[in-house]
Amino acid sequence: MKPLKTKSEIREFALSVRESGKTLGLVPTMGALHRGHLEIVRRALDENDVVIVSIFVNPTQFNNPEDLDKYPRTLESDLDKLRDISGDLHVFAPAVSEMYGDSVVSRKYNFRGLDQVMEGAFRDGHFDGVGTIVEALLRLISPHRAYFGEKDYQQLQVIRKLVESTRLPVEIIGCPIIREADGLAMSSRNGRLTKRLREEAAFIHKTLQEAKKRFGTKSALKVKQYVEEAFAAHPDFELEYIEIADARSLKPVQRKNRNKKYRAFLAAYLGGVRLIDNLALN
Known part of the structure; x- marks a missing residue:
């Protein structure tokens, strides 16, 4: 499995797939692949002729340069994992200069407020960076379907808004958290935890599950207070945010409406490693 490295190579390959009448799926990743990524790839293989x-x-979605430096680059290992799934997969692994040229900057987008809450409130410019690279990939490859994990649920909603506003002819598929x-959501960052902290990390999902139980009878404010108090009592964690929001608009809940779907979103630091998770509440 030899990855394609240039935009001209991937554009030519994708065009040949579409002209042959085959369906084309795209799974955008930042590498450091784990089972969560691989399940998304398997789904894409099931639903498309070529993936x-x-x-x-992507450097423009990191607001913290140190975080960018620490992000694992494991291309050979990633290729091995993909080979184990299928020999028919195709990989696009460009250099930063190939995607951005001499100007590594992001475009500015209007995501109608989806980017202003939660992750957007704590990671300045993050979603402009996400939008820039996702739009570039979608325009370059023109897949019929593109697949994204729900662990980054806010990102998924932002990408859906991007596709809607740019009228790109692609179906965005959200894939369940693995x-x-x-219960810990699979993430490339989990490998940075010590053995002890990795065991403690299960507290995140456990707390979200309890929040879901309470959401049935308590107000959103009371549920948020429960989560804040639970994390405050856990010395290894530093809670960055907990939010209960409309699953579609991502607006924080003021008053529950039985006809709407809600999710709990949180971010917390554990041993200096930032972890995020979310859970459907109803």
Whole structure:
């Protein structure tokens, strides 16, 4: 499995797939692949004739340069994992200069407020960076379907808004969160946790599950207070945010409406590693 490296190569390949009448799926990733990514790839393989996996650590979506430096680059290992799934996969792994040229800056977007809450409130410019690279990949490859994990649920909603506003002819598919046996959402960052902290990390999902139970009878404010108090009592964690929001608009809940779907979103630091998770509440 030899990855394609240039925009001209991937454009020519994708065009040949579409002209042959085959369906084309795209799974954008930043590499450091784990089972969560691989389940998304398997779904894409089930639903399309040809699948491209992009592996690109996008610098413009990191607001913290140190976080960008620490992000694992494991291309050879990633290729091995993809080979184990299927020999028919195709990989696009460009250099930063290939995607951005000499100007590594993001475009400015209007995501109608989807980017202003939660992750957007704590990671300045993050979603402009996400939008810039996703739009570039979608225009370059023109897939019929593109697949994204629900662990980054806010990102998924932002990308849906991007496709709607740009009228790109692609179907955006959201894929369920893949969890470890103890409930921790799979993430490339989990590998940075010590053995002890990795065991403690299960507290995140456990707390979200309890929040879901309480959401049935308590107000959103009371549920948020429960989560805040639970994290405050856990010395290893530093809670960055907990929000209960409309699953579609991402607006924080003021008053519950039985006809709407809600999710709980949180971000927390554990041993200096930032972890995020979310859970449907109804």
